Amino acid sequence: MADPIKPDLCIIGAGALGVELARRARRQGASVVLVDRGRPEAGDGAADTVALAALSDIARRARDWRTGGAVGLSGDAPKINHRAVSEQVARVAAALAPERSPERLEALGITRLLGAPAFADKQTLTVGTAVVRAGNFVLATGAPATIPPVPGLAAVPFFTLDTILLNTRKLTHLVVIGGNAPALELAQIYLRLGSQVTIASPTPILPEADSETRAILLRALREEGASIHENVEIAILPRSQGIGVQLRHGGGEISPLDASHLLVSVGRNPDLARLELDKAGVAVQPAAPDRLQLNAVGRTTNRRVFAVGAASGQFHPHAARRQGQVLLDRLLGRRAGRSSSVTPWLVMTEPELAQIGDLDPLPGRTRANQQILRANWSENPRARAVGAAHGAAKLVVNAADGTLAGAALVGTGAAEMMAILALAMERRLPVTVLAELVLPHPSFAEVLRAAAEQFEVGKSAVPPARRRIRLPRLFG
Numbered sequence: 376m377a378d379p380i381k382p383d384l385c386i387i388g389a390g391a392l393g394v395e396l397a398r399r400a401r402r403q404g405a406s407v408v409l410v411d412r413g414r415p416e417a418g419d420g421a422a423d424t425v426a427l428a429a430l431s432d433i434a435r436r437a438r439d440w441r442t443g444g445a446v447g448l449s450g451d452a453p454k455i456n457h458r459a460v461s462e463q464v465a466r467v468a469a470a471l472a473p474e475r476s477p478e479r480l481e482a483l484g485i486t487r488l489l490g491a492p493a494f495a496d497k498q499t500l501t502v503g504t505a506v507v508r509a510g511n512f513v514l515a516t517g518a519p520a521t522i523p524p525v526p527g528l529a530a531v532p533f534f535t536l537d538t539i540l541l542n543t544r545k546l547t548h549l550v551v552i553g554g555n556a557p558a559l560e561l562a563q564i565y566l567r568l569g570s571q572v573t574i575a576s577p578t579p580i581l582p583e584a585d586s587e588t589r590a591i592l593l594r595a596l597r598e599e600g601a602s603i604h605e606n607v608e609i610a611i612l613p614r615s616q617g618i619g620v621q622l623r624h625g626g627g628e629i630s631p632l633d634a635s636h637l638l639v640s641v642g643r644n645p646d647l648a649r650l651e652l653d654k655a656g657v658a659v660q661p662a663a664p665d666r667l668q669l670n671a672v673g674r675t676t677n678r679r680v681f682a683v684g685a686a687s688g689q690f691h692p693h694a695a696r697r698q699g700q701v702l703l704d705r706l707l708g709r710r711a712g713r714s715s716s717v718t719p720w721l722v723m724t725e726p727e728l729a730q731i732g733d734l735d736p737l738p739g740r741t742r743a744n745q746q747i748l749r750a751n752w753s754e755n756p757r758a759r760a761v762g763a764a765h766g767a768a769k770l771v772v773n774a775a776d777g778t779l780a781g782a783a784l785v786g787t788g789a790a791e792m793m794a795i796l797a798l799a800m801e802r803r804l805p806v807t808v809l810a811e812l813v814l815p816h817p818s819f820a821e822v823l824r825a826a827a828e829q830f831e832v833g834k835s836a837v838p839p840a841r842r843r844i845r846l847p848r849l850f851g
Contacts, residue, residue, distance in 0.1 A: 377504055380486065382406040384706065385500060385509035387492050387650070390416030391424075391692070392684045393515035394475045396699045397485050403707050408486045408507055410500070416517030417537050418643050418685055424692050426468040426540050427560065428723070433460055434567035435725065438599075441567075446762075455568055461543040468540075494655035497677055511679050511706050514650075514667075515699070518643035518685035523577065525552065527611030531618050533637035536561075546570045546636045550620050553640035554580030554605055556722040559596065561638060563724050566600055573602040573632060575622055577641075580605045581722065585734050585783035587769060592728050592785050595765040604630065611637070645686050655680055673702055681706070694718040717800045719793045726752075726765045729793035732781030732800055734771055745780060746772045748806070750826035752786040757817035763787040768826045770796075770806065777805035777830060788819035795823060806830050 384400050386393045389411035397409045437453045444450025480487050490503035500507040520535035522528070534542065536557050547570065551562045554576030566572040574580070574596075580603065581589050597603060604622055607630075612619030620632040644665045652659075658668045658676040666688055673681045683702055684695035697718050722728040752758040752766025766786020773780050782796045799808065809827035814820050 377506055379499070379506040379508045380408055381508050381510075382408045382486065383510045384408070384513065384703075385410065385507050385511070386513045386515050387500070388412065388416050388515035388517065388686070389475070389487070390515065390517050391475070392416075392695050392699060393513075394480070395696060396513065396515060396683070396703060397480070398483060399700065400703055400707065401483050401485055403703065405707050406486075407484075408488060408509065409480065410492045410502055410507075411487055411489045412491060412516075413489055416515075416685075417519040417646060418517050418690060423468070423540065425471060426464045427564075429464045429467040430460070430540065431560070431564050431723065431725075433463065434564040437569070438567040452569075455545070457545050457568070458543045460568070461541070464540060491649060493649060493651040494657075495651075496654055497656045498679060509679075511681060512655075513699075513702070513706075514647070514675075514680065514682040514686040515684055516646045516650075516686045518645045518690060520639065521642045521644050522639060523552065523641045525577075525609050525611060527613060528552075528637075528639070530613045531611055531637065533639055535639050536643070539638055548573070548633065548635045549638060550575060550618075550632060550634040550636070551638045551640060552576070552609060553638075553642075554578060554582075555640060555642060556581070558638070558640035559592070559722060559724050561640065562601055563596060563599065566596075572600070573620075573634070574604065575607055575609055575620070575632075576605045577607060577609055578605070581728075583720065583730075584722070584728060585730060585769060588728055588730070588767060588783040588785035591765055591767055592722065592724060592726060595726055596724070643685060643690050645688065647686065672705060673698065691718075691720065693721070717797055719790075719797055721790050721793070723790060726763065726786045727789040728783075728785045729789040730781075730783045731793060731797055732771070732779060734769070734781040734783055744774055746774050746830060748772060748826040748829045750822045750829075752819075752822060754825065755817070755819060755822050757819050757821070758787065760817060761787070763819075766822070768822045770823075770826050772806050772830055776803075777807055778803050779806060784822075786819070786822070792820050792823060795820065 383405040385408045386397050387410045389409055393409060397407045400407045437455060440453040477487055488502040488505050492500055492502045495501050498508050520537050539561060546565055549565050549570045550573045551558050552575055562572045562574050593603060606625055608623040610621040612621060618634040620634050622630040656677045657680050660666045660668055667682050668676050669682055669687055673683055673687050681702055683699040689695045689698055717731055719729050719731040748770040750768045753764050769783045771780045779800045784793060806827045809823050812824055
């Protein structure tokens, strides 16, 4: 057996998250082994995220072309070359490849091992003939798409979140099975690329979303042409041509559909198979054998083994990145970063939906301890100028100190505006700080200031302020 490699840190999974953590650890002076399992870490790649953004931008341009007549431009339907669209998206994704090349990693001082990793005991990992005994191990593996038990689904071809971006053909009628964020994002993209789109979800759509902002988003998608059904039983009926889809609603009525293509988007499952985690003393959850038992900082039942990103059940790339940064700071003895519990949750449709924190009262609190502030995109000058009327901001503020308990935004620019609210929550800044922001005019971010100004109006300090205004008059 080869002499063991003894790095400070061994990261298992060479997807976007694993590479970023390895690079960050090297910058902090740690010796790092990065294990490349020889296949893409599904659902983890920054390339997929950027590719989806590129496809979304092309779809938006097609929509703008098609609706140009409303603002005095030609409203002719765009002629879409779907193969050329696919090739452009692939070029955008490929541009990120040099950042993860073996040569780049080697130049940074990262030891890359290629092969199938497996734990031999609580402190030892084998990768082919290599043996690694690291100070700590971090699981940064991906997560393939979950395939739901829909009757008849196995008998027909279908796309998943991991294959849809490879499509090079027009999808005449795409039926999206699922109601999560990627399902809605891809549904809107293909709707704008000229497909008829039906969203069919066996569960509520975006169940974690605030009901008010969720309703605005679904209304916008319906107005754009999407047919949306939630809480339906789905069955697939194979045919000689096309695909039959049957939706059974709660009242018993049945809606038959003729689909050309299916996309399954109901979630992901961590890819932890063949790691021999039991030999490392890493336990799974009894009720969910595909999920690990983890504490608040991502440590498994083995004190040397941690999980981040998809391996820990966190499938949002931006949240996984933050989670990994906080973990590295702890493992490498640096001042621990702030908790990632206030990381926003995003749906990158148009309008965008962004949410953070607690929108419902915490245990022991009531709405009497909180104030809800609202503002609408329809009252924002920038939104009115560009025709982005769909949108609303909802801020939940702790009445005692004016800090944010949570927020939900839906509208153009919501995702980037949420960064301001995330910073305010992390630093426990009072919402009055938002009311004092100096912002470009017109800008979407003025929605936040409009909402925050309402908190000042309701404060008990208003009467003393009026007395100060009157004071000069007494001496005039």
